[in-house]
Amino acid sequence: MQKIIVGIKRVVDYNVRVRVKPDGSGVALDGVKMSVNPFDEIALEEALRIKERGEATEIIAVSIGPDDAQQQLRTALAMGADRAILVKTDQAIEPLTAAHALLAIIKTEQPDLVIVGKQAIDDDAAQTGPMLAALWGRPQATFCSKLTINGTVATIVREVDAGLETIEVDLPAVISADLRLNEPRYVKLPDIMKAKKKQLDVTDLATLGVSIDDGLKTVHTEAPKARAKGILVKDVAELVDALKKKGLVS
Amino acid sequence: MSKILIIAEHDGKKLSPASARCVTCAAQIAGGEITLAVFAADPGPIAQQAARLTGVAQVITITDARHAQSLAAVLAPQVVQLAASYTHIFGASTTFGKDLMPRVAALLGVPQISDAMSVESPTRFKRPIYAGNAIITVEVAANRKVVATVRTASFEAALDGGAATISAVSADAPAPTHTRYVSLSAAASDRPDLQSAPRVVSGGRALASKENFQLIYSLADKLNAAVGASRAAVDAGYASNELQVGQTGKIIAPELYVAVGISGAIQHLTGIKDARTIVAINKDAEAPIFEVADFGLVGDLFQILPALEAALG
Structure with a gap:
């Protein structure tokens, strides 16, 4: 195998609790810490391990987003990606458009494997991987928790609702990484320095010939309804009494 | 009028309770007509369960040995072949639906709504983002098909009491052989199912x-x-x-x-x-x-x- 493309999305950091703007126009992002989508870190880690086993020669990190997404691509380069491509857009895009942009990159780069996170923790859509596979006319293996490559065939263990499903796909294919695929490495300082010298190309949707699909629009954002605060009971007897009163235990 | 196609989820024998929750979501689309599609090697018993769900107008069965296992790459082109006469295509927001529906949407060239949690109009839905810390209302453009996964926790399961017609249809889109099922390791359990247990x-x-x-x-x-x-x-x-x-x-x-x-x-x-x-x-x-x-x-x-x-x- 030669090339692996990894999708890297810039998202609000995992530890930040987002707040909805009072005017309903979205969530407040000013001054909020941004990071690489955690599932994309897992995707990249898997690509790095494949390369370290000698099963791939080049890893390209691709992000679609604002100019600032270069920071997340630098993180990916510091983790070990060989080069990076930013598809610049200042407009929020739906996964369908993201999939078209990735497809355009794929047509140029001709990768043998694409690995993305199973979902981004901002929009929680979980669509880009399977959409890309559909547009590309190639296999998809979503929710991957184990990946084995044997020549031109990959075997994937998928975390599904019923348990663990194993499928086999012909390469090239799109894999979406689940939590337990691996534990991503920490970035070391010398690697951050080295990453600054790695190649990072910037392009945009228009250059790639991709138009933004506006078939789905977000018209309002609101805070979720809060649950009413409950009570603390002092012991097991009081708990059982409370549950009996509600008819939840007999 | 809205015509809603729900892709039934099953284990080869029984209809998943998640599909009954999808029916409740679809039933909230005013003036909608609900069709459940059962893709299976032996859809009979599953179709009969589906036909009993209140709110379902018809059940269509697609019998094909290729559907003994549910592979998105095989199913998606078949769903697309059936899609022409429907305005909405729904699946549950389970690992089955989350795998299949984006592939269907992309083949149809339309965006997808993930985790629909309420129906505001036939084209307007609410869904959670940021792990449920914000709720957005999304609107599908008037001329586009609505493809969505349904957040099952937001809807009660439709009850039995209906008597929908069951008819066999064919969907024979070429299916790729590049994706192959190998095995499923499921913990055998006679405990209540986590997704639907009270x-x-x-x-x-x-x-x-x-x-x-x-x-x-x-x-x-x-x-x-x-x-x-x-x-x-x-x-x-x-x-x-x-x-x-x-x-x-x-x-x-x-x-x-x-x-x-x-x-x-x-x-x-x-x-x-x-x-x-x-x-x-x-x-x-x-x-x-x-x-x-x-x-x-x-x-x-x-x-x-x-x-x-x-x-x-």
């Missing part, structure tokens, strides 16, 4: 070992409850992956949810916020789980659980 007992990191996690099974047996787990408990190997509840696991809405030794990270809370009653047992009085619990009990779970079992008789 009662769930979940354990977290504080159980501290796989052996101790048996305490959760024991309490669950007493309550005739399904067993769940936090991500921390699954990562530590105390419980298997299909038991994970939360943003990246199962989103559930039981009548009773008992969280034992779970601190309550927002990613876990998003999986349980639709539970009718939440009970939290944790030794840390500051744990965020107490913010959402209806009844909280602060203390050592290793003392509380045996006492609770005893008190339940």
